[in-house]
Amino acid sequence: MKPFTYARPSTVADALAMVAEVPGARFLAGGTNLVDLMKLQIEQPTHLVDVSRLPLGQVEETAEGGLRLGATTTNSQVAADARVRVRYPALAQAILAGASGQLRNKATTAGNLLQRTRCAYFYDTTKPCNKREPGAGCAAIGGIYANTAIFGASQACIATHPSDMAVALSALDAQVEVTGQNGQARAVALDDLHRLPGETPQIETSLQPGELITAVVLPPPPLGGQIYRKVRERASYAFAIGAVAVAGGKVALGAVAHKPWRAKAAEQALAKGANPAEAMAAEMTGARSDGHNDFKVKLMGRLGAACLTSTAGAGSDQ
Amino acid sequence: MSSVKDWAAPTPISENRSGLIGKGVNRYEGRLKVTGTAPFAYEVEAPSPPAYGVLIPASIARGVVTSADVSQAKSAPGVLLVWSPDTVPAQGERGARINPRSQRGSNPALAARVEHFGQHVGFVVADTLENAKAAAALVRFTYDSVPADLIFEDCLDKAEDPEGEEDVRIGDFEAAYAKAPVRLDASYVSPLQNHAQMEPCATTAWWDGDQVTVHTSIQMVKGGQHTLAETLMIPSTQVRLLTRYIGGGFGGKGQSYDDLTLAALAARELGQPVKVAYTRQQMFQATIHRPAVQMRVRLGAQADGRLDAFALEAVTHCRREAPFTEHAANFARSLYAAPNRLTGHRLVKLDIPAAGAMRAPGEASGMLSLECAMDELAEQLGLDPIELRLRNEPETDPETGKPFSTRQLVRCMTEGAQRFGWDRRNPKPGQVRDGRWLVGLGMAAAIRGNFLLPAKAGVRIDADGTLTLRQGMTDIGTGTYTILAQITAETLGVPLSQVKVELGDSDFPPAPGSGGQFGAATAGSAAFAAGMNLRRALAELATGDPNSPLYGDDPELVTFGGGNIAVDNRAEPLDVLVARAAPEGVYVEGSITPAADARDYSQHTYGAHFAEVGVDPDTGEVRLRRMFGVFAAGRILNAKTAMSQITGGMIWGVGTALHEYNAVDPRYGSFIAQDLAGYHVPAHADIANLSAMFLDEVDDKANPMGIKGVGELGIAGAGAAIANAVYNACGARIRDYPLTPEKVLAALP
Ligand SMILES: Cc1cc2nc3c(=O)[nH]c(=O)nc-3n(C[C@H](O)[C@H](O)[C@H](O)COP(=O)(O)OP(=O)(O)OC[C@H]3O[C@@H](n4cnc5c(N)ncnc54)[C@H](O)[C@@H]3O)c2cc1C
Numbered sequence A: 001m002k003p004f005t006y007a008r009p010s011t012v013a014d015a016l017a018m019v020a021e022v023p024g025a026r027f028l029a030g031g032t033n034l035v036d037l038m039k040l041q042i043e044q045p046t047h048l049v050d051v052s053r054l055p056l057g058q059v060e061e062t063a064e065g066g067l068r069l070g071a072t073t074t075n076s077q078v079a080a081d082a083r084v085r086v087r088y089p090a091l092a093q094a095i096l097a098g099a100s101g102q103l104r105n106k107a108t109t110a111g112n113l114l115q116r117t118r119c120a121y122f123y124d125t126t127k128p129c130n131k132r133e134p135g136a137g138c139a140a141i142g143g144i145y146a147n148t149a150i151f152g153a154s155q156a157c158i159a160t161h162p163s164d165m166a167v168a169l170s171a172l173d174a175q176v177e178v179t180g181q182n183g184q185a186r187a188v189a190l191d192d193l194h195r196l197p198g199e200t201p202q203i204e205t206s207l208q209p210g211e212l213i214t215a216v217v218l219p220p221p222p223l224g225g226q227i228y229r230k231v232r233e234r235a236s237y238a239f240a241i242g243a244v245a246v247a248g249g250k251v252a253l254g255a256v257a258h259k260p261w262r263a264k265a266a267e268q269a270l271a272k273g274a275n276p277a278e279a280m281a282a283e284m285t286g287a288r289s290d291g292h293n294d295f296k297v298k299l300m301g302r303l304g305a306a307c308l309t310s311t312a313g314a315g316s317d318q
Numbered sequence B: 001m002s003s004v005k006d007w008a009a010p011t012p013i014s015e016n017r018s019g020l021i022g023k024g025v026n027r028y029e030g031r032l033k034v035t036g037t038a039p040f041a042y043e044v045e046a047p048s049p050p051a052y053g054v055l056i057p058a059s060i061a062r063g064v065v066t067s068a069d070v071s072q073a074k075s076a077p078g079v080l081l082v083w084s085p086d087t088v089p090a091q092g093e094r095g096a097r098i099n100p101r102s103q104r105g106s107n108p109a110l111a112a113r114v115e116h117f118g119q120h121v122g123f124v125v126a127d128t129l130e131n132a133k134a135a136a137a138l139v140r141f142t143y144d145s146v147p148a149d150l151i152f153e154d155c156l157d158k159a160e161d162p163e164g165e166e167d168v169r170i171g172d173f174e175a176a177y178a179k180a181p182v183r184l185d186a187s188y189v190s191p192l193q194n195h196a197q198m199e200p201c202a203t204t205a206w207w208d209g210d211q212v213t214v215h216t217s218i219q220m221v222k223g224g225q226h227t228l229a230e231t232l233m234i235p236s237t238q239v240r241l242l243t244r245y246i247g248g249g250f251g252g253k254g255q256s257y258d259d260l261t262l263a264a265l266a267a268r269e270l271g272q273p274v275k276v277a278y279t280r281q282q283m284f285q286a287t288i289h290r291p292a293v294q295m296r297v298r299l300g301a302q303a304d305g306r307l308d309a310f311a312l313e314a315v316t317h318c319r320r321e322a323p324f325t326e327h328a329a330n331f332a333r334s335l336y337a338a339p340n341r342l343t344g345h346r347l348v349k350l351d352i353p354a355a356g357a358m359r360a361p362g363e364a365s366g367m368l369s370l371e372c373a374m375d376e377l378a379e380q381l382g383l384d385p386i387e388l389r390l391r392n393e394p395e396t397d398p399e400t401g402k403p404f405s406t407r408q409l410v411r412c413m414t415e416g417a418q419r420f421g422w423d424r425r426n427p428k429p430g431q432v433r434d435g436r437w438l439v440g441l442g443m444a445a446a447i448r449g450n451f452l453l454p455a456k457a458g459v460r461i462d463a464d465g466t467l468t469l470r471q472g473m474t475d476i477g478t479g480t481y482t483i484l485a486q487i488t489a490e491t492l493g494v495p496l497s498q499v500k501v502e503l504g505d506s507d508f509p510p511a512p513g514s515g516g517q518f519g520a521a522t523a524g525s526a527a528f529a530a531g532m533n534l535r536r537a538l539a540e541l542a543t544g545d546p547n548s549p550l551y552g553d554d555p556e557l558v559t560f561g562g563g564n565i566a567v568d569n570r571a572e573p574l575d576v577l578v579a580r581a582a583p584e585g586v587y588v589e590g591s592i593t594p595a596a597d598a599r600d601y602s603q604h605t606y607g608a609h610f611a612e613v614g615v616d617p618d619t620g621e622v623r624l625r626r627m628f629g630v631f632a633a634g635r636i637l638n639a640k641t642a643m644s645q646i647t648g649g650m651i652w653g654v655g656t657a658l659h660e661y662n663a664v665d666p667r668y669g670s671f672i673a674q675d676l677a678g679y680h681v682p683a684h685a686d687i688a689n690l691s692a693m694f695l696d697e698v699d700d701k702a703n704p705m706g707i708k709g710v711g712e713l714g715i716a717g718a719g720a721a722i723a724n725a726v727y728n729a730c731g732a733r734i735r736d737y738p739l740t741p742e743k744v745l746a747a748l749p
């Protein structure tokens, strides 16, 4: 770990100013991802602005009948919130499927969205990685790590986004509230927050430098059943090798792309009356696998169909 | 040399008057560990402020370091010392005094010749860990690489006979197999696995004149001491090695690593204590691992299930310069009867980190093959898997013809079947559902050898009646401190609270350390012998002391109990006796040596595993629903620590079946999993409803206490029971471990 300085502002304005002041400054929330990456010197911030004491720790009702999750609400807090559990069960299920109890107590809503990939070569600093060092090459291409993308990968990067929570938020059509250096707030659809890798996999989101996430806003719960199912190599404390969120007629897939993957083709097929297996088959025609991750195509087709079947005709509390 | 006949007589342990033997007493050091106050090697306070060392790994698999640019690192903040292959101090050759069982050359540290990816080629010491790490990132190496053999499966054609080993053949396997009416020929693969201990390798070292003191995390005290002495080219008497608490060893810390060598060398160079710890990544990349094993099983049976022909042939790998054979076929030599037998091993030499011992070496991977093959054969024959095993139960050791010292395998299976509800198993796979889950049952047998090695122990009693047992033994988290306290207390007839145990110091009477599930029997037998010698010394003391109520009594008639020494109704408390007659205390030593005639018996520990799993037909995920094991392993010293050892082994078996594997990247020679987020071992949620029981047993051919090891038995066969249950659940027979969702899904319709 490289030496760094640390500040703990108590207002959003101070936080924005502090991050702008020092080149190489970063926001720090629960630290469960950023600090790990600093220990490996993958992240080397010079200055940490700790946002965990900002007044963004509430879950509130919105006028529209949805919920507003403050950026620093913890994963445990959101998953235990009675309103979330009743109205957005897929979100509670997704959060509880992630990490461990201890980590969820520290991890925050904003930090969870902005956690970085778990690509094994991203973590191994002896290997080339375009995310760590743009232009260095991608060790995962032609490598043996199998938890890679089957949608939207590029020649520069085939990594996946590891968050469970973000997949449920995608299916729930959540919006992300951010405040920029000019003090102006704006809203970004969750689906527009994360980017596909393209030629610049080091740029992972549509956030501008120094922009702060202040909240995630959930629209009123959709009609129809909700579910989140995650496939992993052990029963807990493991990242997904495939995940599906269904909320009403909306479907999002996890661990298949550089971002939570909204299954638009499946949704369109469903809208036209396709059965679950047909809808997933329509989605999976767009999948591209490379040998190592072939299993994901079969897996996601089946898991998606199973999730759609189990939610079909169910109420919002599935 | 002693004889097993000497071990049959009644002892304070077999009499167990105060009932301490077998009792589930809490861990001696438990409170220290759960309150975080047990100092592990890296946390030991040095006599003056320490400096911190960081190791730099090589980034090629094979070749030589041609240059090391250390200029930037040397001028980085806080840096005290930078070493590369051409500047590291000279180190002595290892060999002469090394116990071959426990020590393998990882010497010299920072060699220019690179033998595997991640071998350390640079070392930085600085005032803080952070400064050392930052400086380490500034050292630049250049290499000359040469082609390397990295992938086991690609090098099978290079497999050779392990040096000095031959196949074991009894009868004529080929002829009998060819004639057998029912045949099975199946190959299984157990992957490369890492020890993944919680505590990394770590050392704190300092010098006092020409004496070096090292606190390090190692399973073998003497081995570590001698190795370091050889490396430093000084007599062993100038090395004091301590290893008081160890956060997991599992065989991976049977030898020392570069942290020990370089901490000692740097502390000498700097005249200041030095601490060095491996990173999580270095634990994977620069220690030993369990090698992958490919196993071919051939079984030839009569229609009634009796085996005529049996073969298990294993191919495994080791590092090119560090021969080691994972003896995956050995266990089978004593398991089932069959007149025509073939077992053997082949070895592939690779340019990856060294293979070595990991919990139940041989059995842990080996039994994953035969115990599934028996399940497959049972199905072919239309027999229950237990019935097939019963029909092949030998009366004497099937290879040597020697009598078994004890063998309760049949009872383990029948008792386990009854308690588990084995009769509810539907032999036809894929028939039972619970919600979306396909449910299946599986079983497997367990066998693991039992061993006794030479050891010593010392015990003293002080004037306040405190007994202190001292031994150069280690407790790697297994409960050694606790059972030694129980043995000492029961032997001398005092309460546990009166006994102290001090371990892990090369100044203490030597014991071989922890490994091969020989620890409790070996260290315990020496402690028992020391306790018996102290009884004799105290009996002489009392009966020879005119002020003792026992004065003039026959020392042979003296008894111990309730903290007293007595003859008939004449008694006095031990502390009163010692305070009066030997106020400076009494210290004696005792020792154990294996009995020559113990080799006349085939001696093992046994068990049977029963598992129920669910298979998710959508995803191929396998989840354990319940697991039960029955074991026979001699007299049990502590119900609690023994249960924790045996169930810990079973849990590891679940991991070998479902989770654990590492793979080598063919382009670099590095492992793909290098931390505990990527290398999966079972988490709590994976272990539902898992329990075990021990059968009553005393093995009087094993040692004076009739005990056997339990540290490794639990893992033997456990994974096969899971794989058999997966087959029963869904009809997918997967012979390539672990049974990940990917493989199960591929096998599902
Ligand atoms: C062993 C392990 C297992 C895990 N398993 C899972 C799993 O199964 N599923 C899963 O989904 N996750 C898993 N995680 C990841 C975990 O969910 C994330 O680490 C966590 O959610 C990150 O939140 P944090 O608050 O700690 O973020 P931090 O580490 O503090 O920050 C992460 C990033 O977000 C930025 N940031 C934080 N807050 C803001 C803000 N308000 N505005 C702008 N930028 C901000 C930081 O600058 C940083 O770049 C696991 C983590 C570990 C260590």
Ligand code: SF4
Residues within 6 Å of the ligand: A117, A119, A120, A121, A122, A128, A129, A130, A131, A132, A137, A138, A139, A140, A141, A156, A157, A158, A159, A201
């Ligand atoms: S897939 Fe992306 S994160 Fe992984 S090595 Fe390639 S560029 Fe780096």
